[in-house]
Amino acid sequence: MRKQTLREILSGAVVTLSGVAFSIGALQYGLGSFSQMQPGMFPFLVGLMVAFTGLLIAAGAVLTRAAPEPVDESDQTDEPVQGEWRALLLVSAALIVFGLVVSRFGMAPAVIVLVLLVGVAERERRPLQAVVVALSLAALTTALFIYGLGMNIPVATWGP
């Protein structure tokens, strides 16, 4: 079986499973009847449609042996290369750290940590430039959002 076919079957399966999950979840809200729809009816039906679409995606891949779809530049369906997964992991980690820091220590520290961690995710690392960017963005966002727009976020704090 070709890699492409496997990939399509996998995506179809994920779609089907999420549809089924929503439909099962919908049961607890009550279906009612068509004339008096309960809150569960609509998501139940849409969930089934999602599941069906997922099956079609997988079936289409098997039936046609998934010849590559007409590819244009913007529609990259290649499997992610190693560097992409790395960027995905590191950027998400940087964002999570931002979330953890911003509520406890304020905006400026969160911005600095975020920029420095994103710098690690870059292919070409430039530590000095990252530090400069981090400090200037912290100053800029503080001026813009906290003093300019009056957002209610502390600049830097030792809060809970």
Added chain:
Amino acid sequence: MQEMIANLAMGFDTATTPMNLLYCFFGVFLGTFVGVLPGIGSLAAISMLMPLTFYVPPDTALIMLAGIYYGTQYGGSTAAILLNLPGTPSSAVVCLDGYPMAKQGRAGVALAMTTFASFIGATFGIIVLTMFAEMLAQVGMSFAAADYFALMLLGLVASSTLAAGSPLKGIAMVLVGILLGQVGTDVQTGLPRYTFGSLSLADGISLVALSMGLFGVSEVISNIAGGGHAGSVYRVTLRSLIPTRKDVRESAAPAARGTMLGSLIGALPGTGTNIASFMAYVVEKRVAKNPKKFGTGAVEGVVAPESANNAAAQTAFVPTMTLGIPGDAVMALLLGVLIMHGIQPGPRLIEAQPTLFWGLIASFWIGNIILVILNLPLIGLWVRLLSVPRQILMPAILVFMCIGVYSVNLNVFDVWVMIAFGVMGFTMIRFGFEPAPLILGFILGPLVEQYLTRALLISGGDPMVFVQRPISAGLLAATAILLIVTVYGSLRRRRKVEP
């Protein structure tokens, strides 16, 4: 006619307040900025600025966000011509002849002609919008719940199947979007659905967090993963912008054709600016006396698509503002912003919010004039922007998104939601699923449910109500045909490729 002039005058009163002028300028400026930058599109930029709209009245918010949208249409061609990289998907086709023109030392002419073409297209698009908006809203008034349901269905199916990629995957994304829109408190009964007992989800998934994740975070990750696009940028002097008489003569007819085509395509549901510019190029190639010159720097090849996508960007507001049916994901986001501000989209919008609607239209005129100034005398600024290292831009974009999403509710939960959808969006794109239809489903889903429930309540549960009304029956038939043609076509096309 007189009424229209009075309405426009009222619109200009709204659009020319200092604050609205400032935000209009800011919107088109930022639009040109992200349009010029390859890899960051209008969806990401609009999501990024959505938190800001909580600080301003809805008309100002809309003027700014709309400015980003049509501003990107101007900026998109700059990178296409100078770097052979489309700044926006709709300017991809401009690369074909724009880049060869730059190689021949005619980058300035190409930039000038695309700006003129953009302005002509946009101007005509605004006129169409001004003339037909109220008419269409009148038609919309006679729609019953069943008709609305059918119309939304057509819009959703059209936008998911006609967009890039596999139509089946597009439909899957719309449906998943509808399901995600179910999260939160049910409006009819007050029952929380899919909230897992979390208070943060009681109001549903935050549109700001969702769209920033899907479009912003995932695009930044792709950019960081992709490495730099350091290439030589052609220098553009003001003198080189001046086109020859031959250029102007050759561009007139293509610009007119592109404008017409774009205006028509933009107003249809589900067909955005990408299809408009692509089709305009194809038409030009077909009608040309010498089709061979396309791809080698033909001025017609940059003028027609650019006038088409700008016309389409303006007429896209017709169904959005008059019927509450967004043609593409950007329009859906704008509707989402209106809903966040407590404004109900639909045929009554123009009547209920005349200053908002006419102010928006007036701001289009102003915005397009600002754009011509930004894109001609100031072109050097944008060319220089292309050489700013991404290592500075990408962290800055992330910082603005993070602070923006956090500032809405001062709730870290929204940051987690954004990250989750960022990861999801990135993965989806890699598996050939476009995230744009998802946002359409997410925003229209609750409305679809309402209209379905209401239509069935009136008919006493009889689903025949959808085929008994002629409007609804016609729309559903169109939806069914579209569905069959696109899905069947995609399966057949794939089989053909197989040896």
